[in-house]
Amino acid sequence: MKHDLPDSLARNADDPNAGSPYAGSPTAGGPHAGSPHAGGPHSDLHALLALQREAYRREPYPAWEARARNLKALRDVLFAHRDAFAEAMNADFGQRAQGEVALAEFVALKQEIDHALKHGARWMKPQRRAVGKWLLPGRAQVVPQPLGVAGIVVPWNYPLLLAAGPLVCALAAGNRAMVKMSELTPRTSALFEALIGQTFARDHVAVVNGDASVGAAFSALPFDHLLFTGSTRVGHEVMRAAAANLTPVTLELGGKSPALIGEHARFDYAVDSLLLGKTLNAGQTCIAPDYVLVPRGREAAFIERARTRFAQLYPDFERNRDYTSIISARHFERLQRLADEAQAHGAQLHALGTHDAATRRFAPVIVTNASENSALMQEEIFGPLWPVVPYDTLDDALRYVNTRARPLALYLYADDARTVERVTRETVAGGMSVNETLMHIVAEGLPFGGVGASGMGAYHGYDGFCTFSKLKPVFTQSRVNGRKLIAPPYGRWFELVIKLMLKL
Structure with missing residues (x-):
């Protein structure tokens, strides 16, 4: 999940996704420079990275x-500090x-x-792999190793989950970590800083x-891995900065x-379920349903069902x-x-x-007949505005989705196989839920990540362990082996062995 503007990086107050966060900022030296830049404005960050890298060298596994x-x-x-976090977030958001x-x-x-504690010891174990008949009786395995020092850039919308998750x-994989809140x-x-420091x-x-x-x-530090949660626009900047150090990124x-x-979906259930996903955190969720495709002629039914259900979910809305x-006046105004x-x-x-600008309470607004050229239909909304787009056939709906950038999530409501x-086979998305909204992100066995413009790489569970590990391939040669048969000088025996190896 993310925010519409990586606030720790953003520069432009009018466009939450605009501007380069790197203007006037130093970039790191060569790969794993790891030493303070004397006199630099952020030399303390480089010193901290060097401190963690040295600790990693002392205990690499x-x-x-x-x-x-x-x-x-x-x-x-x-x-132990659940109530304190709830109070802090309430004060930060206003509500x-x-x-x-x-x-x-x-x-x-x-x-x-809990999932990491239950399975982590097994994740660490080397995995046997096949060597192929020509390398027998040699052995092969993949050994998971900690990468070293991980960098984590955290957004504002779920500040605890997206820092600690x-x-x-990273910790399950055996790494050190620096977290930018x-x-x-x-x-x-x-x-969070105080508690982690304790x-x-x-x-x-x-x-x-x-x-x-x-x-x-x-973001420009030469980490061993950098995980950034933020907008697609700033993701370009982060990837450029990481490329200077060949830092792998998620x-x-x-x-x-x-x-x-779908045409024959349980319509009221679909509207109710989608509304839950759209109103969680007032829509300030990266996998919130951004727009909804409905069978043509059902737009009014969608609006009325959503209106009825919203009143049930949030009675006496003003209080x-x-x-x-909404997190800030600037985001409300946007x-x-x-x-x-x-x-x-x-x-x-x-x-x-x-809607109340003073308290930044912004009830959902369903939008119909929105122009495809409007910013509403071009930008990630990241809030409780909700375009409804009618379609005539499933082919039309799939074409509509597939002519746009690949999304982080896709939600389908349909019961027919x-x-x-x-929809599963003919669309590409970071993740998908059928007859549900948002819940794929908490399925403990599923990776979470984007594709194309919605991101790269994934984490959660075993996939997160792998993201922060080097899965090192190791081949062990047997004492008795046929290596000499394919060594120079290339004579008759070599030709016979190669002929056998290449036999179709």
């Missing part, structure tokens, strides 16, 4: 018992629903930690807070995740404490501009509740 202790320590300190904090931050995080994967959630970021030595896990220049310098981006209600505020521009170009707005199979 920690035993599972040590890794498990680290995971339990992380779990214990964070869960963050306490139930959402419990569900979307702590439940998901507990599952990630990747950290769990968001300055748009200052209380939550400060609390729990881990700084050469093991360190939290970094600071403004945009710190975020840009952080980019968790976003885009416009479509929802498709309801279960609905989260959503209002998107709606106003769409309306100016002929779209109809169907508000499901009220043919429709499910077609």
